[in-house]
Amino acid sequence: NWNMKNFVEDQTELIKRQVGDRKVLLALSGGVDSSVVAALLLKAIGQQLVCVHVNHGLMRKNESESVVEVFKNQLHANLIYVDATERFLGKLENVADPEEKRKIIGGEFIRVFEEEARKLDGIDFLGQGTIYPDIIESGTKTAKMVKSHHNVGGLPEDLQFELVEPLKQLFKDEVRACGIELGLPPHMVYRQPFPGPGLGVRCLGAITRDRLEAVRESDAILREEFEKAGLDKKVWQYFTVVPDFKSVGMKNHERCFEYMVILRAINTVDAMTATIEKVDWEVLEKITGRILAEVENVNRVCYDMSPKPPATIEFE
Ligand code: XMP
Numbered sequence: 001n002w003n004m005k006n007f008v009e010d011q012t013e014l015i016k017r018q019v020g021d022r023k024v025l026l027a028l029s030g031g032v033d034s035s036v037v038a039a040l041l042l043k044a045i046g047q048q049l050v051c052v053h054v055n056h057g058l059m060r061k062n063e064s065e066s067v068v069e070v071f072k073n074q075l076h077a078n079l080i081y082v083d084a085t086e087r088f089l090g091k092l093e094n095v096a097d098p099e100e101k102r103k104i105i106g107g108e109f110i111r112v113f114e115e116e117a118r119k120l121d122g123i124d125f126l127g128q129g130t131i132y133p134d135i136i137e138s139g140t141k142t143a144k145m146v147k148s149h150h151n152v153g154g155l156p157e158d159l160q161f162e163l164v165e166p167l168k169q170l171f172k173d174e175v176r177a178c179g180i181e182l183g184l185p186p187h188m189v190y191r192q193p194f195p196g197p198g199l200g201v202r203c204l205g206a207i208t209r210d211r212l213e214a215v216r217e218s219d220a221i222l223r224e225e226f227e228k229a230g231l232d233k234k235v236w237q238y239f240t241v242v243p244d245f246k247s248v249g250m251k252n253h254e255r256c257f258e259y260m261v262i263l264r265a266i267n268t269v270d271a272m273t274a275t276i277e278k279v280d281w282e283v284l285e286k287i288t289g290r291i292l293a294e295v296e297n298v299n300r301v302c303y304d305m306s307p308k309p310p311a312t313i314e315f316e
Contacts, residue, residue, distance in 0.1 A: 004174070004181045008040065011166045015044035019125060024164055026127035027113050028053045028079070030067040032191055033129030033167060036175050039182040040166055041127050042077050050078050050123065052116045054109060057085030058198030058212070061220040070185060084112045088200075089207065096206040096244075098316035105197040110155065117159055126161035130168045131175055192237050193271070201316040205244030210297050211259055215242045217295045218261045225287045231265075235277045238265035240291075241315050242298075249299030260300035261291050266313055274308040 028038050028051040041049045051071060055064040064081070071077040091104050117123065155161075167175055179189035195201055199219070203212045218240040226232045241264065246257045263284070268274035288301040304311070 004177045008043070008178065008181050011040060012044040015041060015164060015166055018164060019045050019048065021048070022124040023048050023050060023120075023122055024125040024127045025117055025120065025123045025161065026051045028067060028071065029196075030059075030063055030188070031129070031194065032172070032179065032189060033131055033175060035067075035070075035129075035184060035188050036179040036182065037127055037129040037165075037167055038071060038077065039075070039179060039184050041164070042071075042075060043182060047078050049127070050080065050120060052080045052082065052113060054082045054084055054112050054116075056088045056105060056109060056112075056198060056200075057083075058088065058105070058200040058203075060194070060199065060223075061216050066188070070188060080116060082112060082116060084108070087112070089209070089212075092200065092207050094206050098201065101200055101207070101316065102197050105200050109196075114155055114159060117155070124162060125164045126155075127164045130163075130165045131170050131172065132168060133171065135168060190233075192232075192235075195314060201314050202239060202241040204241055204315055208244075211242045211244065214259055214261065214295050214298050215240060218242070218291045218298070221290045221294065222263060222287055225283060225290065226265075229280070229283045231277070231279070231283070235265050236267045236274075237313060238263075238277070240264070247300050251299060256299055258297050258299040260302060261295065261298050262302045262304050262315075263287065264304040264313075266308070268308070268313070271313060272308075274313055276305055276307060279303070 024041055024045065026034065026038055026041065026049060028034050030053065038049070038051055053064065053067050053071075064083075068079065068081055072079040072081075088105065088108055091108055092101060095101055095104060167178070170178065176189045180186070199212060199215045200207060202219075203215045222238060222240050223232070226235065226238055231238070241262045242259050243262065246259055249256045249258060265277040265279055266274040267277055284303060291298060291301050
């Protein structure tokens with residue numbers, strides 16, 4: 001009979017058989033799929049798994065720290081942490097076009113990963129968090145995006161590995177159940193979707209450090225307040241964006257000219273269409289008050305009322 005406990009045991013055996021005494025390399029972004037595949041590989045082959053976490057400087061607040069804490073400090077995985085923040089922000093300087101930004105982030109991600117792979121000896125396998133919908137929905141935008149940013153598929157000829165994809169028969173809810181079975185923390189397993197290019201597509205237009213900081217801090221406040229209000233379990237995706245223009249305001253009796261934060265909270269089944277969440281006025285006021293008091297360079301907060309279509313979920 002099929003249950004998650006048996007699935008984990010069967011896959012552990014299959015992975016051991018496939019890998020033998022050789023090594024597996026895994027790009028561990030900290031997303032649900034890569035985290036679960038990391039935990040499963042760790043259970044099967046322990047220190048023969050080499051995880052690489054690339055921090056592109058566009059992660060949410062404390063996200064990379066949490067990947068290191070869980071996988072390195074708690075689970076004692078063989079984890080290489082690469083802080084590539086300066087490199088990514090350098091390449092992105094003055095680049096305003098959304099597609100160009102995505103291309104730079106995706107391309108640079110592969111190059112950083114490839115450089116790390118070259119430093120390592122005797123790697124034969126590449127672990128991947130491919131799940132069933134990635135295979136069947138490969139024609140949709142979302143799946144393609146996921147592919148271009150997470151399926152390190154663009155590696156050069158001399159870096160071709162055999163793939164280990166133990167989750168490829170599972171749907172998302174089964175992947176989460178597998179993560180829980182493997183003992184991963186619920187905050188990691190029930191994480192809301194987060195785009196590969198991260199906060200890079202939420203810091204609209206050409207990325208600047210002050211606005212990137214405003215996106216990161218306001219996003220952290222939004223998530224904290226949604227959690228307190230129990231909305232984190234109810235709403236499919238919620239985040240903030242910061243546009244690249246300023247508006248006039250008043251702070252300490254003086255005119256100021258600063259950025260705005262836009263809040264977005266949506267529900268969807270398949271991300272192809274989406275409706276907005278009717279967030280309680282009190283919750284919105286609380287979030288607005290905190291952002292205006294705690295986030296630098298911001299004097300205005302707006303709530304995005306647009307469904308998809310015609311708007312997409314993200315802004316870029
Ligand atoms: P849109 O903005 O197209 O987003 O309505 C649909 C869903 O896809 C997510 N998204 C991405 N996920 N890499 C990802 O892994 C990406 O590049 C990417 N772009 C958008 C988005 O957050 C939403 O859930």
